[in-house]
Amino acid sequence: MPYRLLADAVLVLHGLFIAFALLGGLTVLWRRAMAALHLPAIAWGAYVMLSGRICPLTPLENALRRAAGEAGYAGGFVEHYLAAAIYPAGLTRPAQVALGAAFVACNLGIYAGVAWRLRRARPDGPAPREP
DSSP: OHHHHHHHHHHHHHHHHHHHHHGGGGGGGGGGGHHHHHHHHHHHHHHHHHHTTTTTTHHHHHHHHHHHHOOOOOSSIIIIHHHHHHHHOOOOOOHHHHHHHHHHHHHHHHHHHHHHHHHHHHOOOOOOOOO
């Protein structure tokens, strides 16, 4: 039973990481320092999707599931959990590249919006000094 709980915890962590990588740019509106966490997450997510690699969390989850007596799954997290809903026949390499490109474009759009909002909120400059 503890292996199954650990596998489920890895699954939740993986899902949270994907959500953060996709939409975490919005947290920069809250704290600008969040960009230092989010930008590497974007880089990792884009690398995994565009290169066709499998995130190390997937084999970890599978190993824990096998240790719990369950069957693991082939492919990556996106293919197993998300592509089944989006692409019932399976995730093809071109579709994976398209998802990766959409991921990067989404984040570029978020950061453009964040930059615009931060620029708008900034005062026009320092107050003039009095002589």
